[in-house]
Amino acid sequence: MAIGVLCIHGFSGGPYEIEPFTSYLCANTDWLVEAPTLSGHGEELNMKGFTAQHWLMDAELALRALAKKVDDIIIVGFSMGGIIALYLAKRYKVKKLVLLSAAAKYVSPKQLVKDFKMLATDAYHRNLANNELFVRYRHKFSDVPLSATVEFMKLVQKVEPYYQDIKIPVYIIQGKLDGIVPYHTAQFLYDQLASTNKKLYFSNNGKHHICHCEDHLDWFTEVLAFLKER
Template sequence: MKTGVLCIHGFTGGPYEVQPFVDFLHANTDWEFVVPTLPGHGETLSLEKLSAENWMMEAELALRQLQKEVDRVYIIGFSMGGVIALYLANRYKVDKLILLSAAAKYIYPTQLLQDIREIAKEAMSGKLEDNNLYKLYRAKLKATPIHATLEFMRLVRMVEPYYGQIKVPICLVQGKKDGIVPYTTAQFLFDQIGSEKKELIYSEVGKHHICYSDDSEDWYNKAFQFLMEEEVESIGSN
């Protein structure tokens, strides 16, 4: 059986957010990977006239195309991409889901304040321009219209009533130092989702961009084992 993997990035992000995990899986499998850039996203943001439906439809089209080419489909969704993955799994036949820092809830004030304190300290010592966190916040704040943020929030609300209808095997990965999504979100989703087979993996040091966490190799391997169980079961039944 041929396996395809659809990977969906987050709000204001791009394929780079999931690329390290994609590279890991690519090196260990012969699976086919599709990593679309959602409308208005990527290295340069252009989100002014776009809606939640635009982002959902782009992912939906990518999934439909992939389904024509493979026998089995897994979806990996990061942040907002995790919410879109749930939307797709409720509408289409999907074999497994991996949700990374899924944005079912967002903005964790405690960690965000800690990050901002770090920025403030460096500002006082004249190192602000060297702070990658500051550069990230500054660039995104400038390029993200309020309209787009409201559309992101609307997307989350649209999908939330259907969590209990999700039945496919699912693995959630969440960093405990996430400054955007409260790390308790993963447990909330775990409890709400209707799947019988589900796993929850925490990264003790992971921030929001979990694919770049210092302990990423640990959870890469656990998530890979979760996906490979399906492959082994399929081979054993043939």
């Protein structure tokens, strides 16, 4: 039985955000793993003019193409990609879901203040090159138009009514130091989803880019075991 894994990146990001996990799946399974780039996204951002509908359609087309090659589909979604994963699971036959820092709610003011204090300190000491927040977001501050951010919020609102319709097995991963998605969002999703087989993992030191956190191999192995369960 052929298994396909569709991995969906986050808002203003690209497949590089989830690359450590996609590489892990490729190294430890014979599954067909695909990670498309949503319109306007990727290493070079060009988001002006693209809408939530474009991103949902990109993901749908990728899922349909993958479905022609495999028997069962697993969807992994990071941040906004987690919300798109829920959208697809509502509309298509999906075997299992993995939600990474899923953006059902966004911006943790308390953690963001801490992160920006560290940013200011590192800037003062001329150490920005080693600041994770700066390295991951420096190109986004100027390259993400306000219209795209509005579309992201529209997408989250569109999918929220679907949460209680999701009944397939799901594994939720969340970092406690996430400054973009408040870490209690994971518990909110866990409670909202109608799945009877659902698991929740909190990374104590994990920030938003959870696939790049120090303990990523701990949950990589847990999630893979979950995905292989009959």
